Amino acid sequence: MNPMQRNALECQAISEAFLSLHEQDGFTRLPPSSLLHDSVPMSFVMSAGLIQVENDLDKIVAETGGKFAFTQPCFRHFDMKQVGEDPTRLSLFHMSAAFHIGCSKRETVLPRLWRFLTETLGLEKDRLWVTYLDDEEFGRDEASYQCWKTLGVEEGRLVGLDQNHCFWRQRSLGQIASDGKKCGPHTEVFYERPEVSCPSCESVERAIGSCRCGRFVEISNSLFIENYIADDGSLIPADTVFAECVVGLERSAMILQGVSTVYQTSRFREWHQHIGKLLHPPLSIEQKNSLNIAFDHLSAFVKLTNDGAPAPGKGGRKYIMRRLVRDAMNQVQQCGLDTTFLLEVLLKDHHPTALERLQEECVRFNRYVQPINDNARCVNHDGK
Incomplete structure (x- = not known):
């Protein structure tokens, strides 16, 4: 993709590219849910599918074979206080998401994501950093680590983080949680903007894990849900595993349009x-x-x-x-x-x-x- 094409990409175009790529790989495109979903009667939909998908899971799997993708608007009222201070955070944003129910193999998710980021969007590989789970209690997500290395990500750009950053726990109680609270490791992709100077970022690990200066922008997250947490805190293999990959559209547009904050994108x-x-x-x-x-x-x-x-x-x-x-x-x-x-x-x-x-x-x-x-x-x- 040449610079002129890349700089012209807006959220809708990024969404279309993501969904088209997944359709080529056998995913069914679904419409988004209304922000006023019945499963969150006191608030609004806050994520790309975790609640609304769960409550219609059997029907969706029957219609799609368990492979589906869509772009979902999300609103997080608890992020309102962080808006303005963080150059990458909005209370209303959009995520493109792809689900594969019944499969959590990294090689079915990460190569496609890497191709989307580096070839479809044309992001520079030497600006991308990848996190993976490396935790004292849950161990190391060796499968994600090795898959990223196979894709050519340099070892120095693979950052191991603990469960506070790279382990997802289900908080909702939808249909997919019928056998317990699902959980599993996740791996994130960050885009570095070296032009952003921040004295608090003493290391990549610190910057990616906690700093909100906007030097490292999280643009994608892939979850591999393989267990659930028992009452005693132990992990038990889940009957239904699944993988989910999401891409943040406003943050991607910010990078592609070459502006310093999400508030300067074409949306505003x-x-x-x-x-x-x-x-x-x-x-x-x-x-x-x-x-x-x-x-x-x-x-x-x-x-x-x-x-x-x-x-x-x-x-x-x-x-x-x-x-x-x-x-x-x-x-x-x-x-x-x-x-x-x-x-x-x-x-x-x-x-x-x-x-x-x-x-x-x-x-x-x-x-x-x-x-x-x-x-x-x-x-x-x-x-x-």
């Missing part, structure tokens, strides 16, 4: 152009972070509304929708912008229902909540 480009007419550069770091949070929350609000989420209110999903709006409004006001005017500029042409609900909540917010900046609502529309 039009909104940034509108903001550029209201705020005069250069923007402060605080203003940039505030806009990142506001854009993330407004984008999530629009998607959730379009999927059928309730209007902001009290309890459950309504409360999450209220948090999205009010946190976004706080950030907008900290930038010295008029909230009502900004919402009209960003949303009036494409999202009338979301805009109406946002405006109603904005009225309640300004009426009953003490604003952070008493003068923020009185600024002119040009941001002065």
Whole structure:
């Protein structure tokens, strides 16, 4: 792939490439689930298939033979506080996922993934790092380690991490958990951006394992679920094993488009152009972070509304929708912008229902909540 083709790739194109590659290998393409899945009545779908797939597993396996792939929007309310600080994290994001029920062999997953990353997307091999399980209690995932070496990954770029980083435990109780809490090792692929300087990253292991500076960006994760955890904590072989491979679309797009944060990808480009007419550069770091949070929350609000989420209110999903709006409004006001005017500029042409609900909540917010900046609502529309 030449640089011009690579830089033009957006999330939809990356998703299509992932799904097409798996279809060529015998996977059935499935539609995504609504973010308002019945299995999470108080919240929204948070992962690529782990809950919604489990509850319809028999039907899906019968229709697909156990090999299927799809792209799923995900929303994690518990990530909202990390948005803005972490240049790679969004509360609403998309993952392309491929499942193989009944098989957990590494050679059925990792070669295809490596081909997708290095050939289809054209990522430089000398910027890719791979983690695998190497844990005192659970031992070393030798199968993943050897498979990556066979694919040509240099030993120095294979990073062994403990169970806190490379061992997955099931927390939901769907159909696939009928014989216990499934678990197993997973292996991740990270893309290094050496242009990001961070004094806290004293080593690759530390940077990959804990630092959120954005130098090492996790773009893919492959799970091999082969056991379940008994009541005494021991591992017992599972009756139904499976493999899952996921790729983060916004993070991949960020890398391919050559921008420094997920908030600068094409998904938010039009909104940034509108903001550029209201705020005069250069923007402060605080203003940039505030806009990142506001854009993330407004984008999530629009998607959730379009999927059928309730209007902001009290309890459950309504409360999450209220948090999205009010946190976004706080950030907008900290930038010295008029909230009502900004919402009209960003949303009036494409999202009338979301805009109406946002405006109603904005009225309640300004009426009953003490604003952070008493003068923020009185600024002119040009941001002065």
